[in-house]
Amino acid sequence: MNPFLGSVFWLLVTLGVLVTFHEFGHYWVARRCGVKVLRFSIGFGRAIWKRIGRDGTEYQIAAIPLGGYVKMLDAREGDVDPVLRHQEFTAQSIWKRIAIVAAGPGFNIIFTIAAFWLMFMLGRTDYAPVVTATPQSLAAQAGIQPGDRLLTVGGEPVTTWSGSFDTIANALLGRTPLAVTVRGADGVQRSLVLPLNRLPAGQDVGQYMDRLGLELAPPPAIAAIVEPGDPAALAGMQSGDRILSINGNAVKDFNELGKQIVAAASKSPKLTVAVDRHGASKTFAVTARMESVANNAPQWVIGVRPPLSELAIQRYGAGKALVESLAMTWQRTTDTFTMVGKMVTGEASTRNISGVIGIAQVANAAAQMGLDRFLEFLGLVSLSLAIINLLPIPVLDGGHLLYYLIELIKGSPVSERTMIAGQYVGIALLCTLMGLAFYNDIHRIILPS
Structure with missing residues (x-):
């Protein structure tokens, strides 16, 4: 759509x-x-659909969908039949x-x-908090390295990217240093401090997050799936091959792989792809082709898919799900009041306020991510x-x-x-x-x- x-x-x-x-x-x-309801309206303005219920209430859908109202029998709005006085709101x-x-x-x-x-x-589908830092960002300056797994943020244990992001986002509003504990790809734990106090005042959370530069780590450059009949498969590549370089240029992760394929194939579709297969180095001559993926503009591809990022799915039985739901509702409530308080005191910018356009964009994005989101x-x-x-x-x-x-x-x-x-x-x-x-x-x- x-x-x-x-x-x-x-x-x-x-x-x-x-x-x-x-x-x-x-x-x-x-x-x-015991109050008589005269009208139940979804939306404001002129009615585009309405009917009278058996209870005498007029139910309607109005043209302006930005709210709604319930109109009750109210003496402040006109004379009330004495017979109906006991059903009037102010009575x-x-x-x-x-x-x-x-x-x-x-x-x-x-x-x-x-x-x-x-x-x-x-x-609830989520990702494990395995992160990286964009070059020259505050996260990189703090010592975040590719493949670091967040263990604690602000002294609180975290197990998902969303949980980490929520805590970090709240800290960004106050622009105060934030302590984190990470475990590197080598298994060694480190204690770091994100210097959020270096952020400029008057920006929204999205801009602060860009300056912080903390992101989910991209998948490794592994051909988890080699599509049959596509260029990589025709050249002899196999699922599980770790791609080392394209035309001699080293590849660090799957995101960089895509960029290098496009850059190299735009000059010549004939690529030299070096891989590691079970400890042995192999080289393949792969001829890239132009293809449109997911209705996007055509681009150069070789027909390999990345490994799935490490998922952290939170699925519980009815009782545990209710406990988690109550806890999440309480946490989001306190976060919201904290944010409102910071905007009132000037600690957080009013640029964090979103309207109908922002809600519409997020609604569409959430719907594309699945029912849970x-x-x-x-x-x-x-x-x-x-x-x-x-x-x-x-x-x-x-x-x-x-x-x-x-x-x-x-x-x-x-x-x-x-x-x-x-x-x-x-x-x-x-x-x-x-x-x-x-x-x-x-x-x-x-x-x-």
Whole structure:
């Protein structure tokens, strides 16, 4: 699928699922509390589909898919039939109103736990934290060598690349030195410090990660699979051959192999390939050919595939998966609040905020990586929605909860004038936040580094 169309499609899937679940939380609890629901809408604006349910609620899908709402019977919005007064929202006890408002974010958290639980049940595919460092990067300066396996990051044991990356990303926000322990390809353990304090201020995590230069180690230059009928096989190469050089130029890893084949074949497709086979050196005359791989532009190939990177699949039974899901939900929650706190204090740049465009791009990428990654993505976005909605900003759920807290303390509802003023403030804050997120998304596209 075209990347643009794929991003749009998976964005709609993401928003459709998460908004529906969020609004269903408000709807379900409101009904349980005896409040009459007039409309359940996914999206804003003009309805493109709607029907009236047996309960009298109007269910609709609207044209603008960036949210949704549940409209309840509310005396603040017009006269209420005395017969229906007991089903009106403001007539309910304060605890019922709190439950109804909190249910949306609450259901998002439930969705997050369920998504992570299913992900761990299916098996979360990850890579072992075997890394390398780009030349002249901070990681290289710290002493990271090709093939190093991360053992601890910030004093905490790590077993996967994702686990390592999450810890490193949080440290990047504060730009403070980060201690790591690695085991080299020679089996020797070393203690290193990543000098994150050398990073410039005011950049996002992606830019910091580029400057750090810590990456998964590429596969070794081993022809794990030699495609029958392709140039390498026709020349006599076999699966398991370790490729040493192309036209006399040494090859370090499989990524470099591809680059050297393209560079050499663009001058002449006739290549001299030196390999190591069970300790014996052999040389083959391989004639490369142009081929389109995975609908990409045609390029020079010889028909060999790399060994699979070392996988670390996290798959558990139902009980263990639930424990891991709860732990992951808690960790992501604390990470999010840490990041928000650092942005508020100025330690982290607001460039880390992403909007709809950024979410669409990540949604498409996650969907291409498999169901486990897409479930993880859905869980993370759902958790973010819950946290954002709980912020004490008027017009958000957290703002309403703040009003109810004030009502509990002072013994009477917040005045209508205060609520109207709060709405204006809340709308201004949200517009500012959305504008900043949109600016960041466009900035990343136009100036990616």
